[in-house]
Amino acid sequence: MAPLPGTGRIAVVAPAPAAGPGNWAGAPSAALDADGAVVLAYRVRTAERRGSEVVIARPGEPAVRLGKERFGAESLERPALVRTDVGWRLYVSCATPGSRHWRIDALDAPSPAALGEAPAVTVLPGDERTGVKDPVVRRAGDGWQAWVCCHPLDAPGEEDRMTTALATSADGLAWRWRGTVLAPTAGTWDARGTRVTAVLPDGTTYYDGRATKDENFRERTGVVGCAEPVADVRYLDAVALPDGGWSLFYEAPLADGSHELRAELVSPA
Numbered sequence: 001m002a003p004l005p006g007t008g009r010i011a012v013v014a015p016a017p018a019a020g021p022g023n024w025a026g027a028p029s030a031a032l033d034a035d036g037a038v039v040l041a042y043r044v045r046t047a048e049r050r051g052s053e054v055v056i057a058r059p060g061e062p063a064v065r066l067g068k069e070r071f072g073a074e075s076l077e078r079p080a081l082v083r084t085d086v087g088w089r090l091y092v093s094c095a096t097p098g099s100r101h102w103r104i105d106a107l108d109a110p111s112p113a114a115l116g117e118a119p120a121v122t123v124l125p126g127d128e129r130t131g132v133k134d135p136v137v138r139r140a141g142d143g144w145q146a147w148v149c150c151h152p153l154d155a156p157g158e159e160d161r162m163t164t165a166l167a168t169s170a171d172g173l174a175w176r177w178r179g180t181v182l183a184p185t186a187g188t189w190d191a192r193g194t195r196v197t198a199v200l201p202d203g204t205t206y207y208d209g210r211a212t213k214d215e216n217f218r219e220r221t222g223v224v225g226c227a228e229p230v231a232d233v234r235y236l237d238a239v240a241l242p243d244g245g246w247s248l249f250y251e252a253p254l255a256d257g258s259h260e261l262r263a264e265l266v267s268p269a
Contacts, residue, residue, distance in 0.1 A: 001269060002204045002223055003238055003246040005231040008266035013249070014042060014055070016258035022047035024259035026251025027078035027134070027235045033058065034083075038239060038247055039112050041081040041090060042261055051075025054092055056112050064116040066092070071105060071120060073097070078134040078235055080146075082172070084108070089172060090115050091123070091146075093133035100159040102131035102151065106173060123173050129153055134235075136196050137172065144172040147181065147196035160216045162193035164207065182207060182224065189229055190222060197221070198237045208234045218253065233262075244268035 014025035027043040039058045045051050054076050056064040068076045073094035080091040087110035094103050104124035109115040124146070126132040134149040146167045151159050164182040167175040182194045182205075190209025198206040208219035209229065220229035221236045233250040241247060248264040 002200065002206075003248060003266040005221065005233050005236065005248060005250060005264055008246075008248065008264040010262055010264045012260055013040065013057075013263045014044070014261040016254060016260045017044055017046050019256050019258055020047060021257030022050075023257075024251065025261040026259050028237050028249040028251070028261055029079050029081045029136075030237050030239045030247065030249050031081050031083050031088075032239060032241075033112075036242060039081060039088075040249065041079040042249075043076055043078060045075075051077055051095065054079045054090075056081070056090070056115055058112050061113060064113055066116060068094075077102070080135045080137040081112075082137050082139065084139075084172075086110065088112050088115060089137075090118075091135050091137055092120065093135070095133075096131075100131060100151070100153055101126060101128075102133040104132055104135055104148070121173070124148060124167070124175055131159065134195055134197075136199055138199060139172075140168075142170070144169040145199075146175060147199060149195040150180075158213070160193065160213055162195050164194055164196040184209075188227075189220070192216075193219070195219070197235050200238060201240065206236045206238070208236075221250070 024045045030040045041056045054066045071094045074097040075095040077093035082089045090107045092105045105120040106123045107118040109118040131151040136147040166178040166181045169175045192210045195208040205224040210219045219234040221231040222229045233252045236250040239247045245268045246266040251259045
């Protein structure tokens, strides 16, 4: 059975940076280190500084902070953190200044801490028709897979619409598009947008959905194959633990309009 928010022990990992709408800590991506520690990357945003930084946190070490200026970006959104054979890779969602376009950069380093100084290269640039962001990246056998949130740019003011496309790669840097794998369903809770947020080893797929333009930034979590949302949170990620349990990470809305980053430990079934 897929682990769901609200079934485990909850802790706040990063509080909202301030009270009120637009102040968010969240959009997490998590991975296990070789010693079993969970390494976490997430985005921090304030009402004054849209998508200001990505934070990388490992237990017992100082947090690494990557500001949006480093990428020449107007905003940063959800990163993707992946262990490689020689270290770590971080994918960063970057907003193009003065537009609604997004691209995805990648950084490689021997350790999570070293990602703070690693050079960035654009690996999924999008184009004049589509902004790309919020990737879910997994190594698959000898290759890589990425579920990428795509925003069409054809209609001004309607760029919040979203679908998810699959891309594959031999090295995680040069990608080949395989087409849309999750799209909205008219007349339902996800009619405006569908963004994959996690894919479990058994194929269980979590996603963010919303019904209307007014629900932008207030997505809920669904599971592909379920007719209704399963939690009032967004950007859910799930890490399988050696004991058979799960660590869930997600961005949770608060009553004042801010969002906090939570972790939830779900015990083995």
